[in-house]
Structures are given as C-alpha cells and as structure tokens.
Amino acid sequence: MKDQETISTTQMATLYFAYITGSALIVIPGPLVTMSLNAAWLSILISLGIGIVLLNIMFYLHRRNPGLTFIGYSSKTIGRWPTVILACFMLTMALHMASGIIIDVSGFMTSMMLPETPDYVFMGMLYLLAAFFLRGGIESIARMFSVLVVIVMIFWALVLVLLIPQYHPEFLRPVFPEGIKPMLLGTYLTFGFPYGEVVLFAMVLPFARAKQSKPLKKAMVWAMVINGAVLIISTLCTIMELGPMASEKRFSVFVLAQMVEVGDIIERIEAVVGMAMLAGSLMKATITLYIIQLILTELFGLRNDRLLTNPLCVTALLLSLTLPATLHEWEEMVLVVHPIWVAAVYVLPLLIVAAVAFFKDLLADSTKEEAPSGNGSEGGSVK
Amino acid sequence: MQEKIIVLLIVYILALSADVIKLRNSPLRGRIIYLGIMVITLYFSADYLLKAELPDLHTFADLLFTKPARMIVEFLRVEPT
Numbered sequence: 001m002k003d004q005e006t007i008s009t010t011q012m013a014t015l016y017f018a019y020i021t022g023s024a025l026i027v028i029p030g031p032l033v034t035m036s037l038n039a040a041w042l043s044i045l046i047s048l049g050i051g052i053v054l055l056n057i058m059f060y061l062h063r064r065n066p067g068l069t070f071i072g073y074s075s076k077t078i079g080r081w082p083t084v085i086l087a088c089f090m091l092t093m094a095l096h097m098a099s100g101i102i103i104d105v106s107g108f109m110t111s112m113m114l115p116e117t118p119d120y121v122f123m124g125m126l127y128l129l130a131a132f133f134l135r136g137g138i139e140s141i142a143r144m145f146s147v148l149v150v151i152v153m154i155f156w157a158l159v160l161v162l163l164i165p166q167y168h169p170e171f172l173r174p175v176f177p178e179g180i181k182p183m184l185l186g187t188y189l190t191f192g193f194p195y196g197e198v199v200l201f202a203m204v205l206p207f208a209r210a211k212q213s214k215p216l217k218k219a220m221v222w223a224m225v226i227n228g229a230v231l232i233i234s235t236l237c238t239i240m241e242l243g244p245m246a247s248e249k250r251f252s253v254f255v256l257a258q259m260v261e262v263g264d265i266i267e268r269i270e271a272v273v274g275m276a277m278l279a280g281s282l283m284k285a286t287i288t289l290y291i292i293q294l295i296l297t298e299l300f301g302l303r304n305d306r307l308l309t310n311p312l313c314v315t316a317l318l319l320s321l322t323l324p325a326t327l328h329e330w331e332e333m334v335l336v337v338h339p340i341w342v343a344a345v346y347v348l349p350l351l352i353v354a355a356v357a358f359f360k361d362l363l364a365d366s367t368k369e370e371a372p373s374g375n376g377s378e379g380g381s382v383k
Numbered sequence: 384m385q386e387k388i389i390v391l392l393i394v395y396i397l398a399l400s401a402d403v404i405k406l407r408n409s410p411l412r413g414r415i416i417y418l419g420i421m422v423i424t425l426y427f428s429a430d431y432l433l434k435a436e437l438p439d440l441h442t443f444a445d446l447l448f449t450k451p452a453r454m455i456v457e458f459l460r461v462e463p464t
Contacts, residue, residue: 096440120390128397178461185459300416307405307413310398311420317394318427325436332449333441340452341444 011142013219022284034247036186043186048228051195070202071298089345099319101285131313155276167240192339199346
C-alpha cells in the first residue's frame, strides 16, 4: 500500500500563500487601480472577506470528510456522475489558470525585459521546471517553495521600503472620486483572481498531517490575511508612487523597482525583482498543475499520480501558445470573464456540495433525536 | 512554420522519452488516459502550427460567460468626470 505523502501545517500554509499570492503580485495592482481608482485597497478587503468565508466552507467539508479531497467527498455527498460533471467544469478553469499564469509571465518578460526572445522559450522552460517539481511530489514542492516564498517576499519588501522617500500620500485621496461603483468593479476583479480560486486548494488539504485541522485552518486564514496585506500595500504604494499614471502601468511592482535609486549605489534592481516575480508565478502554476493532476488521477482511479505529469505540462504549454488570439481578447478574458467563470465553476460547486452536506447532517441529527424516544419504551420495562 | 515544427518535436520527444519505461509498466487504464491526453495535445499542436483559431477553452467560456460578464462590467464601469 502506497504511503500517503504529508506536509506540516506551516508548509501547507506556505503553499497556500504561494498559491494565492504568486502571480497576483504581478498582475493585480495595475489593472485593479485602473478599475477601482483610489478605492482599490477597499476592493481587496471586501474580496478577502469573501475568500475567508470560502475557506471556512472548505474546512467544514474537510473536517466532515478527513483524508478525502474535494472530488472524494463530492462523490460521497452528491454522487459520482454529478461530481464528474462538476470536475469537468472545474478543469476548464484550472487549465485556463495553469496556462494563463505562464502567458502573463511570458508577456511580462517580452514586454519588460527580453523583447526579442520568442514566447515559447519562457513558456517551455517554465513548464519543464514545473514538470520536475510535479515529479518530486507535494513534499518536495512544499520544501522548495518554503524557501522561494521567503526570497520573493524579501525582494518585494526591499523595493517598497527603498521607495519610501519618493511616496506622495496625497495621491491616495479622494478615495471615491467617481462614487462607489469603481470599488465594486475592483471587488469583482479581485473576487475572481485570486480569492475565488482558493476553492481549488481544497484538493490539497488532505495532504496535511492528520489531527492538525484546527491549527491548519488558523494558519491558512493567517496566510490569507497576510496575502491581503501584501496586495493592499502593493496597491497603495503603486498609487503613492505613480499617482495618476498608476492605471497606465501593467506590471506596476516591476515599474516601482525601476524607480529605485538610493545614492548612486542601489539602482537598476528591477532584474532581481523580475526574477522574484517569475518565481512567484512558477509556484502558482506548479500548484495548479499538481491539482489538475490530482483531479484527473482521482476521476480515473489511477494508482500512479505522476503518470500524467508530462501530458499535462504539454497540454498547458500548447494552451499557453494558442489561447490568446490578441492582447485585447486576453485582457477581456482575464479582467472581465475570469471572475464570473470562477464563480460558476469553483464557487458554485463548493456551495452545492456544502449545502447538500449540511442538509444531510441536519437530517442525520434529526433522525438521531427521534431514535432515543423509541428505545426508552423498550428499555423501561424493568420489573 | 519550420520553427514551430522544431519546437513541437522537441516538446514531444522530451515528454515521451521520459515516460516510455513508465508507460510500459503501467496498467492499461493509465496508458489509455495518457495517450488520450496526448491525442488532445495533437489537436492543440495543429492549432499552433496552422494558427487556425480552432475551438478551445475560450470558445466555451465565450459561449457561457462573456455576455453576462460584459453586462456586469458595463453596469459597474463609470466614465471619468
């Protein structure tokens, strides 16, 4: 019997943090400021709250079905074939995510650092790395990413701290220059990416060591809160540094790194920051591919969960090369369609499974309450 | 076109050569799923080579989600004053 791989609570929380922060750090601040203007940080706060609610629902199902992934307890709760249908829909978004993260990284590299290099070079190398990670398993992934997350955060913090003398806090006001609708639009964006995507992580929760459910939930909520703080600080610093130009810059954290100049000693650190941002995206892409691999392995009842690593990486690579027809189409897919797609194929299945599980628990409880009144009349006949 | 063919050849050779021995020792079900996914990749390879814009994930998303998504965004978007 194959030993189940397990990781500690800290490693699981770190993986979760890498999953929700990884590519959000590159992609979110610029478009979010375009949509929400100065209320961007409020948008993140609201969608963070929604994300924490989703996490609590995931943990309700996880505690009710220890050792089972989302596919496992979904099959138990709503049946095999409805689960297969839900899983197929989930896989559409998961594959879009796995390819989209690398499309964004490739777009970043070709627009900001290496414009003459073809896309397939970045994409191919990243998927090759991801394949190596996947073959190593969740324990190797967790150990490696624990180090990478620290490196990414150090460089992120370094850029924002070195720019302190150049911030203009007056750019933060007014918070609602065009009313409340831009804030709601930003909430729509950040709900889809990254907070609605947390549902997919339910597939990885069973890999946490047993009997650690309560500290695990606390650690993961903290990971979400820290993620929210990181995104809010990035967005605020973007606004304070770039002001009205913040909405025109697609990769704002990289642009901030380009503006760092301390004496004539510390400057041109954007290459290092670019590397950190690449690492963040690679982590999220790897975890997403791992989850897709898990879903397919469970759906088809395969014993070897690493057999599908290479076909999945090839599929994701070809999707990255073929999906976006034009930049405009890609931006519309990410900024406009992505949130509603996430709501339909991630959040809705979670709510359906949770609702059915909840009503089954209620029914089971009411059946248990009725049973003792039948036993009392039989047991009370002592003479 | 030649460049794309070379890229695809490299990708498939790398992917398949690493799995040949594993596939030989795998049960039938695993081999069928593996080959099924590789057949799907051939479809995307054709799309990549020919730039044919064949139906893909975005076609599915477009059919179901683009219209309601645009309605939400248009409702929430405000023209700057």
